[in-house]
Amino acid sequence: MGEGRQAQEVVLRLDGITKRFGALTANDGIGFSLAKGEVLALLGENGAGKTTLMNILFGHYTADEGRVEVFGRPLPPGQPGAALAAGVGMVHQHFTLADNMTVLENILLGTEPLWKLGLGRGAARARVERLSHDFGLAVHPDAKVGSLSVGERQRVEILKALYRDARILILDEPTAVLTPQEAEALFATLRKALAQGLSVIFISHKLHEVMAIAHRVVVLRHGRLVGEVATADTDRHRLAEMMVGAEIAAPAPREAVPGPALLSLRGVSTAGEGNSPGLRALDLDLRAGQITGLAGVSGNGQGALAELLSGLVAPISGEMRVADRPVARWTPREALAARIGRIPEDRHRTGTIADFTLTENAVLESYRDEPFARTGLMDWTAARGHAERIIQRYDVRCPGPETRIRLLSGGNMQKLILGRALEAEPRIILANQPVRGLDIGAVTYVQERLIAARDEGAAVLLISEDLDEILALSDVIRVISDGRLSPEFPRGSKTPAELGQWMAGQGFDHAA
């Protein structure tokens, strides 16, 4: 697909772009070009500098060095308005939409001179409708953005760019938030855009998507450009190696040596909450040295079980035993005292406090204890040492322990959470969607650490909506459906299709 494109018109050229955040060099002398009608994938792990680079291109950040040329003309740095005027449209990973306004109003924002009476809604609506028809971007112009699904919001973002006659579309991790069907529709839209002579920069770390849609791939690693290759001349495996910088092997766990049950539930129920069911008379044993995989369709009680193990909810009936002792009071503090290591589902909202430093986040679960607190006073030197240890042992890439954690990429944030949980030497590990949204390198790393913890005798509960992940890591599998648990299936005893039937709720009546 890439052949003959060199001869074509270059619409965008980046040259020697360097950007530093404090001690961290996010982009280091990056340069490449984009041809007309081409999809260029920008591939790299989280934290490799993809988003930073595109934010420089779009004028959100100003580069420390280097220049950007659009259609042969230099782009003034640090001005989104200039990028827009030059024909660059960006679909941000975190949408830049105002929820309380309609689709049409969001599209119109900034397109008309401010000091003008009237919005010209009529003509604008006609144009938006034509664009959404031409590009297959179905969305109602008068709907409030706040009421739209994530997929629809993304369409509004693309319409915004098209409405402004963008000739170069930058899509930052566009599929991260989409269902497979929505992603397919997005690709169809992109193909229509290409047919009309637009060029696309597609930021991703999903290899199969990159292979499917891109003509050429530029690979970033640690802020440096490490490879540039036509998709026709490569394959997923080689791209993955370039991205991570090493051979990747999926973790292959050794056979488990299960020990005694460290946590047992007998007939435990919890109260449901809104649309999410509570647990219904659950029996569960988490054994030392074993990974129990919890498979299931999202929203079938995984959240309730995770909250129960985290100490956030207590059983309303049934018996819960930790280390063979019945549990009387059950709070997060009790859960920590029972040495349950928690890797929460949402690392931004429950896993960390965004504006706290790495040091503060590292001791969130242990700040009251020695050596971090002595006679009621914080010992920040000890806390910083602890954070530094986690940063080093768990390969957290950051400028230092005093950085606010919001500045870290998702993968690095997750490594800190993992380190925080594992450094406390937990007996039981609750890993709720531990690798969701992470790139390959980080996924492999997190999974290996969980297996290592198992081998050292921890009981691991792995909750995941990704059946492949469950099958790869679990020693035994339980399926959750509508707050009930399936019997325990040993590794390899059920095919994915059979598990899928349990996930759909079949078989529970016989088992009950």
Next chain:
Amino acid sequence: MDLIDILLSASFWAAVIRIASPLIFATMGELICERAGVLNLGIEGIMVAGAFAGWVAVYAGLPLWWGVAVAMLVGMAFGLVHGVLTVPFGLSQHVVGLGITMLATAAAYYAYRIALPEVTTPPRIEPFQPLDMGWLTDIPVVGQALFGQTALTYLALLVALATGLVLYRTPLGLALRAAGENPSAVEAQGLSVTGIRIGAVVVGSGLMAVGGAFLTMSAFSSFFFEMVNGRGWICIALVVFGAWAPGKAVLGALLFAGFDALQIRLQQTGLGAVVPYQVFLMVPYILSILALVLMSRRAEVPAALMTPYNRGER
């Protein structure tokens, strides 16, 4: 005089609209600030400063409308200070706002003492007079209430109308609302969040000051201490009551003014002889709190209200 008589009297309805006028100015001012994402707690002090500035300008010999302009400029100057501190510097909007209120109030009182060191009774100016709109004014009840007000009242209603039009019908209003909802949307469209927010605070503060000036130049005819008397805080509540929509906020202002006009008149009824007058003074506030509780349940707060926006921050 009982309740029915009060509600049927022209003077009651005229009073409602008169009392509501300064609230409408200041509420629109606050609404503009908040819609852009800035809570302006300087409102109370800016109203005091506006009341003084407008009055003293006319006392010094300027025409009435020049007095209004002076009040507005003084308000805008305080707004600029507020805007610069809260928007580009991103300081706490609460602290800056309360600081501006204290500063503006003290500055007005100080200037008053400097200008008039000796007086004990505040000197009077010739205020705006009620307009006579001929046969319109002669309509019973409605005529006197609606068409017998001063020019500043009509300006207040025009300001409310213009606020609604600009917010919902112009590109500027769109940008302003977006700045209060998701500033990164504004930035991504190549507009300046800083410029829009400072502009909104400056203009909004100007309107607050005109609301204050209404007190000295239309409602009363002199400046005295404590005359704003919490009206600014009421306007903050009115913005919430109106769910950040100009039309509903005007209704809220009229409702509050209605309670206020009613309590004054109730004091003069037989009830006033039995119940201490302080109870009547409380009525509008208590009813406003109740209305606020009922109305603001479902209100959509501008999502980025009180959130400073720092460009290029992740």
